[in-house]
Amino acid sequence: VESILDKENFTLEELLDEEEIIQECKALNKLVLLDAHYVLNSLMFSLRDRAQVEQLLRYIVEEPSEDDDSKRTFKFPFIACEIFTCEIDVILKTLIEDEEFMNLLFSFLEPNRSHSALLAGYFSKTHQEVLRQLVDLIGITSIMEVLVRLVGADDHVYPNFLDVMQWLADSNLLEMIVDKLNPSCPPEVHGNAAETLCAITRNAPSALATKLSSPSFVARIFGHALEDSHSKYGLVHSLSVCISLLDPKRSAIASPLMHYFRNQHMYEPPIPVNPETINAMLPKLGDLLMLLNVSSDEKILPTTYGELRPPLGKHRLKIVEFIAVLLRTGNEAAEKELVGSGTIQRVLDLFFEYPYNNALHHHVESIILSCLESKNDAILDHLLHKCDLIGRFLQTEKQPILSGDNNLPTLPAAGKHAPRAGNIGHITRISNKLVQLGSSNSCIQAYLQ
Known part of the structure; x- marks a missing residue:
């Protein structure tokens, strides 16, 4: 390898034909101080050249x-595959x-191309x-953007989009990305992994x-969410x-308040979701809802x-x-769990405990x-009787000034x-909705009376 690199002009094929090339590449991956070894240093700069990578x-x-x-047919594809799998960062980068x-x-996945078993294995x-x-490297935003394109956020990237998505689904790509939600990973890795997974949901069905x-x-995913409180x-x-x-469309809008502006005058029908997806969330729902209580904070x-x-x-x-999005699915099992656990009542408490958190009010209004x-x-x-929704609205109307109660989290200066x-404002809008629904719902009408 050294004699080839010493030549003024040498070809990639000359390097690939050298018996020691794979061992030298593996040594590249282990070397910490490249400048300490002339041969490996020269080899790295040669192989990472754009034309050579192509x-x-x-x-x-x-x-x-x-x-x-036979070298072009058998040897060079084998050596090229081995070089890529030697985990040489500069080449992969x-x-x-x-x-x-x-x-x-x-x-390689285009359906109109021939696919020999040999090249399929190397690919x-x-x-x-x-x-x-x-x-x-998903914590680096530019790398995350490559992954987002890869998983099909833009289905125009591949003419054979469905074949590529199936191939990726058969790989362990999803397992690797979901594992990056592990609490041991830093926040930037969590954020970029979540964005990549959300991009996949937006591209359904695939x-x-x-x-x-x-x-x-x-x-x-739920396990990672609750792994470390x-x-x-x-x-x-x-x-x-x-x-x-x-709700795949939701993740495409950055601010939750944008949903309010988008849907203020629009009817939002229940979200069609596979019941198995929701049922998989319910066993851990109780543990999640306990986090709404933070009396020790x-x-x-x-x-x-x-x-x-x-x-x-x-x-x-x-x-x-x-909780707001889960309820919008109209799933009866989820509704039963949220009622039985006291979550609806706890969320309503938060609505009044934090009277200046507009994002919170928007979500509670949706609930x-x-x-x-x-x-x-x-x-x-449960909402009208157990939670006493209208009674609490009337109480706020009578006493709209912020309370100085030290047992509440929001205190005046x-x-x-x-x-x-x-x-x-949210109370007024919900009250207007109650009156509107009361004209067609006998239960609401009776309670209002």
Whole structure:
């Protein structure tokens, strides 16, 4: 290898024909100080060259012609595959950061191309290594964007889109990405892994989306969400994926308040979701809902109107959002669980405990409307009687000024006039909806009377 690299002009084929090339590449992966070894240093810079990487790829994805010799047919594709699977970061980085190279790699799956068993094996082995490298670097946003394109967020990337999605579903790509939701991973890895999984749900129906919504994967995602109650980032991002499984279009809008502006004057029908997906979420629902109670949290957040003791927190807001989306599916088992666990009542408590959290009010309003429009009389009765919805609205109307009760988390600033509660607008809109529904629902009408 050294004598070839010393030549002024040498070809990639000369390197691939050298018996020691694979051993040298494996040594490249183990070497820490490349500058300490001239041969390995030169080899690395040679193999990571764009033209060389492209030729290595072509050996793996393009069938040799009848006139090619045995080296082109057998040896060079084998050596090219081995080089890619030696886990040389600089070579893999050149590959995964170039969209043309990724398209070339996936061109092997085009149905109009011939697929010999030999090249199919090399492609599979190379592709698994590329996927592993991509997922390992998912915390880097540019790499995450490559993965998002790869999983079909834009189905125009591949002319044979369905074949590629099936191939990816048959690989262990989803397992690797979901494992990045593990609480031991840093927040940026959680966030980018969740965004990639949400991109898959937005592209349903596809083989990847079907696999992700299967009970085993839903249980796996929920497991990561609850694995460490102190890992709030992991919980928030795992729930984002669960929300996207229930409502794929939701994850395409960054701000939850945008849903309010989008749907303020629109009827939202129940979301059609596979019941198996929802049923896989229910066993862990009780553990999740316990996190809505944080009496031990001693954090204090100063605000313009006073202070929060403790603040609501992103994780509790995300749990309430998840409950809102879950109820919109109209699943009776989910409704029964939420009523029996006291979750509806606890969420309503939060609505009044945090009268200035507009995002929270939006989600609670959605929960209340889902209960009011439910075909299940039990959840409607629970909301109106057990939770005393209208009684609490009337109480807020009588006393709209923020209370100074030290047992509540939202306190007015000392020495200042207590401000008016910030959830009056939502209360008014819900009340108007109650009157509207009362004209066609005898239960609501009787309660209003």
